[in-house]
Amino acid sequence: MDPEQDEPLTTPPVTPEAGTEPGPDAVAPDTEATEAVLDEALLGGPRTLTVERLAERAGVGEDRVRAYWQALGLPLTEGEEHAFTEKDAQALADVFAFAETEQLDERALTTLIRSTGHTTERLVLWQVEALVEHLTRRFDLDDTSARLLVLDRLPELAPVLEEQLLHAWRRQLAAVAGRFAVEFSDARATAVDEHELPLPRAVGFADIVSFTQRTRGLGSSELAEFVQLFETSARDVITAAGGRVVKTIGDAVLYVADDVATGARVALGLAEAGGREEDVDVPPVRVSLVWGRVLSRFGDVFGPSVNLAARLVDIAEPTTVLVDRDTAGLLAGDQRFALTAQPETEVQGLGTIEPVRLQWAYRG
Numbered sequence: 001m002d003p004e005q006d007e008p009l010t011t012p013p014v015t016p017e018a019g020t021e022p023g024p025d026a027v028a029p030d031t032e033a034t035e036a037v038l039d040e041a042l043l044g045g046p047r048t049l050t051v052e053r054l055a056e057r058a059g060v061g062e063d064r065v066r067a068y069w070q071a072l073g074l075p076l077t078e079g080e081e082h083a084f085t086e087k088d089a090q091a092l093a094d095v096f097a098f099a100e101t102e103q104l105d106e107r108a109l110t111t112l113i114r115s116t117g118h119t120t121e122r123l124v125l126w127q128v129e130a131l132v133e134h135l136t137r138r139f140d141l142d143d144t145s146a147r148l149l150v151l152d153r154l155p156e157l158a159p160v161l162e163e164q165l166l167h168a169w170r171r172q173l174a175a176v177a178g179r180f181a182v183e184f185s186d187a188r189a190t191a192v193d194e195h196e197l198p199l200p201r202a203v204g205f206a207d208i209v210s211f212t213q214r215t216r217g218l219g220s221s222e223l224a225e226f227v228q229l230f231e232t233s234a235r236d237v238i239t240a241a242g243g244r245v246v247k248t249i250g251d252a253v254l255y256v257a258d259d260v261a262t263g264a265r266v267a268l269g270l271a272e273a274g275g276r277e278e279d280v281d282v283p284p285v286r287v288s289l290v291w292g293r294v295l296s297r298f299g300d301v302f303g304p305s306v307n308l309a310a311r312l313v314d315i316a317e318p319t320t321v322l323v324d325r326d327t328a329g330l331l332a333g334d335q336r337f338a339l340t341a342q343p344e345t346e347v348q349g350l351g352t353i354e355p356v357r358l359q360w361a362y363r364g
Contacts (some may be wrong), residue, residue: 033150035240037084041155049084050138051077057089057268060096068092070118071110115299179258197293197303201256202243202263202327203314204289206234208268211251214283226283227251235280238275241266246301256301260291262328267321268360274319287321289358290310291330309337311347311356321358328356 029221037045055062069076077083099109104327128150136147139191175361208230215223227250234253235245243266257263267289274285290312292305309322323331328339342355 006306007211013270036143037155042158043085045085047082047085049086049089050080050082051084051278052088052089056086057086058092058096060092065092067110068095068105070115071113073114073121074117111298119299123165131157139147183258197295199294199296199301200292201258201294201301201305202260202266202289202291203246203254203256203294203301203303203306204263204267204287204309206253206255206274206285206287207313207316208251208272209284209286209318211283230283231287233273234270234285237269238266242338254301254306256294260327260333261334261336263289263291264321264323264331264334264358267358269325270317271321283319285317286316288323289318289323289327291327308350311350311353315345315347315355322355323358324352325356328358331358338362 019322036046049057051062051065053067058065066076095109095113099106125197131150131153132143132146134144135141135149139146139149141149215226216225230251231248234248234255238245238253238255242262243255246254246256248254255266257266267287270285271287274282288309288311290305290309292303292308294301294303294305296302310325310354312322322342323339328341331337332339338361340357340359340361342357344352344354346352
């Protein structure tokens with residue numbers, strides 16, 4: 001989902017000045033002083049506003065403030081506690097002005113706010129834990145000392161992370177817009193069945209073989225490294241083949257592709273990556289692929305094809321790819337692929353399915 005072990009960026013080595021190296025006996029900083037510094041650096045100033053005053057400054061009712069904060073996924077204080085800043089008030093005023101201009105109803109506005117809160121909550125936790133892990137290794141610190149050092153460094157680190165977030169968001173938005181422009185440019189000329197799910201997609205899962213057995217007895221850091229290695233390898237393969245990661249679910253990854261041939265390349269690439277004897281650190285996986293229409297919501301995809309892909313991956317053999325009969329029919333004319341029918345199988349909730357094994361065609 002979820003953190004993955006990204007390749008470290010190349011940076012010049014930094015040697016702490018004499019006497020400044022953090023150590024296992026690092027003393028916790030004064031809490032109030034630390035919070036004041038962090039508030040200034042991260043929130044733009046002190047927390048001087050109560051909920052009531054925040055609503056007044058933003059020009060909205062308290063109920064809307066509470067709804068906003070709840071959608072953002074942040075705890076909301078009660079009574080007269082001064083927990084909010086002038087920047088909080090400006091953000092509230094801006095988002096509700098935006099909603100009025102665009103005539104967003106409460107459902108749409110709540111979804112936009114919740115998506116931001118959910119994504120950034122996971123993002124900052126991911127980044128902070130990556131920094132803690134880095135400092136633990138770099139200075140041979142215990143976990144607590146590394147976390148205190150991260151707190152001390154956040155005012156200096158946050159601006160770069162913020163810039164990277166904005167840059168990545170713009171690039172991702174541009175990528176989505178580009179795909180939409182290609183896919184829907186002639187949509188008005190095509191009759192649309194309102195009962196169909198909107199998006200035709202190749203969807204599939206890659207699932208680590210014998211995950212419980214492989215991870216039994218691993219410590220927390222070893223387990224994290226194992227999962228991160230799988231997620232990193234899977235994401236690299238999926239992206240390189242032209243697909244996209246929807247989400248990771250511990251020992252599995254859900255991916256999509258815009259056409260069935262790309263989906264097949266992704267699936268076979270995943271199966272190969274986990275089956276290379278020379279790369280014993282990457283665990284073997286079983287993979288599925290199904291072509292069908294899906295609904296995209298909340299950063300996830302839903303639909304019968306997703307359910308079928310989940311069942312197929314459960315019955316696939318290690319380092320193999322299973323597709324359904326309809327998907328096999330779409331790939332049958334592509335000479336890059338070989339398809340082998342498998343015995344019919346009864347699966348819970350779907351009845352009898354006809355799996356087909358997907359492989360690369362013999363290339364001499």
